[in-house]
Amino acid sequence: MECLGVSSAQSLQALSALLSTQQDDDDEDCKNVTACARLGPGHIGPQPRKDEEASTAYMKKNHKDIWSEEEVAEGSQYDDLADPRPQPEYEIILKQSVGTEDLFLGLSRKDPSSMCCEAMLVKIKLPDTKATDVVLDIKEKFLDLRTPKYKLGLHLPHPVHSHEGKAQFFSEREELEVTMLMKRPMDFINMQ
Template structure:
């Protein structure tokens, strides 16, 4: 009986006999309000060292965003500019030969990943070709005239230096042909 008289054995016996509800109430009382669960507690616990690294990067730089966080072409978005957006149409182009159409030898399908180019048709009434300013980026097309502005995010990356544009005065329409930059371009060039 003298084994039950020590303080350690009495505490161990108390812990075994106490109910879980009492333990949970004690835990809730001991938790500070700032440590309660919230949206940030979903998922695996964050690496505290990573958070410190991000803070040191922000402190050392006066930039608000990193360059890779800003969408390509967002510098051209101008909410204050009152010029309307012209009517336009984006057409994906694919070169298809008889062996593709009838025999299916090249493995091409109708998806956009098998397309070689993009044709953008822009209707520009009462506009001269000399008044247009066209800027092509990898994923963004920027067209400005005195009456219209068009900032178009392209559905696929393009080769910005290998495009062609022509203005058809009879239809008052600008046709921009762009070559797609596909992930497997180096393979497709070897097969040609």
């Protein structure tokens, strides 16, 4: 056992001597390095001036603003975490006008995808609610529904025309159906 201990101690001393001399060589090499070899990625290109401010892409219009209007999601003003009213059940259905020429002949190049839909139907179940109790507000990407018993703040999957649409309340089913026309800015490209 002692034989192993002596040889391993000698091995450690030899390794230590080897490493210490290698560090000395590295120190000498570092002293002889030219200035160009010490440059890093941050030295590429013109040096920034100290008096310039940050990039204008991140500057705010008003220095007291925390965020801009574009950064705030539409409908976030309706989110009320302290409101105890439950969210009603709802279903979103995308609709498209299809004729026999579309179904059998495929002349208009419509397919079952959401890109070919013209309207969005939202069915909202409102048990124990009267039509007069419903307050409905529709924005381009947000539907806000308030009743004495329920509240629904729904971010819509596609932008809609907020002033074109209809809502119908069915008392026998206790259900509100809201039909909204979808905004399709690229239809002239997609549907030709």
